[in-house]
Amino acid sequence: MILQRVSIFFFLLISIAFVSCDAQNPFDTGPVYDTAGNLERDSLLIVEYLETADIDSLYRIHDPSGIVIIVQEEGVASRPNSGNVVYTNYVGSLMSDGSVFDTNIENIAIDNDIFVEGRDYDIFSFQLGAGNVIQGWDIAFRRLRSGTKAKLIIPSPYGYRDSENNDRIPPNSILIFDVDFKGMD
Template sequence: MKRGIPYLIFLALVGMFSCEPTNPFENQPTYDVDGNLAIDSAKIVAYLDTARIDSLYRIHDPSGLVVIVQEEGEGTRPTSGNVIYADYIGSLMEDGSVFDTNLEQVARDNDIFVEGRQYGVFNFVLGSGTVITGWDIGFRRVRPQTKGIMIIPSPYAYRNQESNDRIPPNSVLLFEFDFRGID
């Protein structure tokens, strides 16, 4: 029996070191944030060169996100932990198709109305991770009562996600917003 112990230890060691990791996510390609930002930035510049959007001014955030301010708000800009109240219409920059809104009539007009959904002023906690990153970036840059448009590059939206058939992977998004207030 004592002679078999070294043999068992040897087999255990061989078994431990010959196993391959079984993490299914290790073989997935890494999302290229910088590459997609570069592509999206070029698309946004081209869009802004041709788009006819009235504005008071534009905020070009270092992240690549652009906020087009159409009506200036008042008060202090929100910080992490503030509850943001807003109305919005989300569309694709590429073709203008509306994919989401909190406004019932807009949803009906664009054939995206969902029976049973509660339409009304949308709210979220800034910095809580409950909305796309682009909203956390954009709403920090404007005051309550501001109306405008956020242009959000794909790395700060839904990246290469394929779970929503209305939003193709790596889409640049436009959000018309009416920043109603904060708590």
């Protein structure tokens, strides 16, 4: 009787172990994104870029997140808080080669061959902290006063990470956004 119970126990134990190693396990989501490693790599590339880039600025903010904010014209209004709606014009480009991948300014879209017929090229708005934009924007815009013109350098973990959904943005790209913070509600 004891031998039979021990056999059943080991059979159940082996069955559980075998099932948990199933290649179709829904809890196996693949490799985990290496945020710390990518931030470390990106910070070195950003430092190297800033040493050679000729960028006019009033001052630079090196946020603890790794985002660099280069203020080119200082606004005089207040800074936004979570829940504020931010209004801005922007041009997004890759730090690696300067190619423009997105903008809300029609003539810049046309000049960079990224114009999309029927797209709304008005001032872009988003609610700060609502997760409607990349995390880098939620971090950087908190540091800007309304009316500011700045260049945001965003490490890949606060941009599109290792996403392969946009053929203009390679995985783990460091992004640069030229922003003109028009105002907020």
